[in-house]
Amino acid sequence: MKRVTVAGPELEGLTIDLPAASVRTLLPWPGSHELVMPAWNGNEFLLPDGSRPKIRTVTPRHFDPDALELDLDFVIHGGGVASEWADAAERGAVAAISGPGRGYAIDPEAPAFLFAGDETAIPAISQLLEALPDDTPVEVQIEVARPDARLALPDHPRATVGWYDLAAGAPPGDALLLALEGADLAPGTRCWVAGEAAAVQRIRRHLFQERKLPRAQAAVRGYWKHGRSGDADDDT
Ligand SMILES: Cc1cc2nc3c(=O)[nH]c(=O)nc-3n(C[C@H](O)[C@H](O)[C@H](O)COP(=O)(O)OP(=O)(O)OC[C@H]3O[C@@H](n4cnc5c(N)ncnc54)[C@H](O)[C@@H]3O)c2cc1C
Secondary structure, eight states, X not given: OEEEEEESGGXXXXXXXXXXXXXXXXXXXXXXXXXXXXXXXXXXXEOTTSOOOEEEEEOEEEEETTTTEEXXXXXXXXXXXXXXXXXXXXXXXXXXXXXXXXXXXXXTTOSOEEEEEOGGGXXXXXXXXXXXXXXXXXXXXXXXXXXXXXXXXXXXXXXXXXXXXXXTTOOTTHHHHHHHHTOOOOTTOEEEEEEXXXXXXXXXXXXXXXXXXXGGGEEEEXXXXXXXXXXXXXXX
């Protein structure tokens, strides 16, 4: 994970009201340091040469409206525009930001929460922990593909945190699903889950079909697609 802080007067007016929201980042074409702005053709944004711009979604981890600085935490997975841009980013690197996209409203009356996800969900889960009332119990389950992806999470007095290693070569979500199968879902528990698209499909099946969790008690979001560029951005 690498933190990149974007800054500038263009961030004036950005308001992030809820945890686990998103922003879209327009990044330079790989190998270039220049940002070419796309134009709307009535159907989609395209670059002057007709190609699709490199736009990726990330969590606005922390915004300082006085300094006009926005922290973004990128998973460095070694093979994508955003990952490579963040890994190489130095002072003066350019990106364009739009948003925010919808976040998650924590129900202060809910008796308990479960927050679960893979590395891409760590920024959102950190915000959720910061926003959760101190007396609400929460179980946190995070799957990591590399042991060094275990990061310090914000302290919460009622949190139980479990880190689960994904075995080499296993499909994303295998370790998380196993952990979720063992989770205590007391009546009324709210679940927030995000990760790889196929993994969250399996998780939806488990929560809604096997555990009979009412859909209204869950937000399950696909954040990326194994083997495909661009984020998944689907949700329940
Ligand atoms: C609402 C929302 C919030 C998100 N927040 C964050 C965030 O805060 N930080 C963050 O890092 N990501 C976040 N993501 C996920 C991020 O948008 C995707 O991981 C995106 O695909 C990364 O773009 P890329 O250019 O690095 O890789 P891409 O060009 O999209 O993909 C290239 C290859 O890398 C693979 N790949 C993509 N992501 C990963 C990964 N995480 N691990 C392993 N392989 C991967 C793809 O399957 C593909 O084969 C969020 C997504 C959504 C929808």
